[in-house]
Amino acid sequence: MTFASPSQIFSGTPIRPSPRIAVLVPCYNEAITIETVIRDFRAALPDATIHVYDNNSTDDTAAIARSAGAVVRQVTRQGKGNVVRRMFADIDADIYVMIDGDATYHAPSASELIACLLADNLDMVVGCRESEVDAAYRAGHRFGNRLLTGCVTHIFGRAFTDILSGYRVFSRRFVKSFPALAEGFETETELTVHALELRMPIAEIKTPYGARPEGSQSKLSTYRDGFRILGTIVRLFRTERPLAFFGIIGLVFALLSLVLAWPLLVTYLQTGLVPRLPTAVLATGLMLAAALSWVCGLVLDTVTRARQEVKRMAYLAIPGASA
DSSP: OOOHHHHHHHHHHOOOOOOOOEEEEEEEOTTTTTHHHHHHHHHTTOOEEEEEEESSSSSSSHHHHHHHTTTEEOOOOHHHHHHHHHHHHOOOOSEEOOOOTTTOOOOTHHHHHHHHHHTOOOOOEEEEOOOOGGGGHHHHHHHHHHHHHHHHHHSSSSSSSSOOOOOOEEEEEHHHHOOOOOOOOOOOOOOHHHHHTTTOOEEEEEEBBOOOOOOOOOOOOOOOHHHHHHHHHHHHHHHOOOOHHHHHHHHHHHHHHHHHHHHHHHHHHSSSOOOOOOOOHHHHHHHOOOOOHHHHHHHHHHHHHHHHHHHHEEEEEEOOOOO
């Protein structure tokens, strides 16, 4: 907390308390690196409170974090998304710095991310990972990240160059308005789409990204988690852009119907007969399915807009980072 100087008291200068900063560290079997993470971020943000949430680790992660001075809590429901949901619900602060417990993120960059958040009154600043070490950022992860980032950009508009980065700084109103429905590593995608859907002020800053120390292993599976993240993007596309989602499905059905019906129509115009009745029935059914899909898209689009208005009002009810 910042106290007033005598000059401030007599001059009538407004006194602004220092923002409460919480460093959030979701962990699973990070005994090798967690002490380094706590030490580095305590040095970078000496006034911050460091919270470590242990997600059923089978090593000494929790004990080491506690001995290093962090506030440690346990989350029994497995998955990073479940941990993020619990952290956002439990911790009350003005600024939230979320990192991974693998000692790959650059702690000194935290002050720059926070300064950017406060200077422009933003709601989220993402640390875009930059690494010159191939082992720090595997080729499969790089390709998957570019692919998934491209999908989000095409569906939801301008996004970040690194939507899967775990290094993020949030305002209080972002954290307390975030629904946190994801269970695993797809939570970063959900964070990004939440910001884009509510058109929050956001930014991205390049930060160094290091390799894991020897003996430490990544918990992210390139294919399994990649498909889960892709599935999350499709689910969010369906729920947040229902008119486009069901419109595309309806268009596919309509085109298939026209392809099947065209030869029948030509034959009918020439002979007055419909030679393949089952094909005609199928074409009719596909066109009806296309119409139903379009109607569903229109109805759900109205529902989605109403839901977005409620989310926007809940978001605006909380003061911004620089308030």
